[in-house]
Amino acid sequence: MTGQNEAGVRCFATRIFYKKGExxxxxxxxxxxxxxxxxxxxxxxxxxxxxxxxxxxxxMAVRIAKATGTTPESWLYMQAKSDIWNAEQKAEEIEAFREIIAV
Known part of the structure; x- marks a missing residue:
């Protein structure tokens, strides 16, 4: 689970670092x-x-990894997953554009 900013953009950092439980x-x-x-x-x-x-x-991934005994790759992977999820939320806009090209 992740947090979102005012624009509805999802990010993983809030949940991992600063929310109850995890x-x-x-x-x-x-x-x-x-x-x-x-x-x-x-x-x-x-x-x-x-x-x-x-x-x-x-x-920042390197800094967090050093501080937590993890790897920068694991942090960047989580960021990439979050970025992909955010991009997929715009898929309808992309689909509409593709339909225009097909005409």
């Missing part, structure tokens, strides 16, 4: 500011990711 920051007793400090990024940068305002970058 998060990393809260069980560790960290605030966003403290977690950002451990990741060596600004609070604003981490907050934007957690609030679905920005996508995960390869650099």
């Amino acid at each position: 998060d990393i920051i809260i069980p560790l007793g960290l605030t966003i500011t403290e977690a950002a400090g451990h990741l060596k990024v600004s609070r604003k940068t981490l907050s934007a990711l957690l609030n679905c305002k920005t996508s995960l970058t390869p650099e």
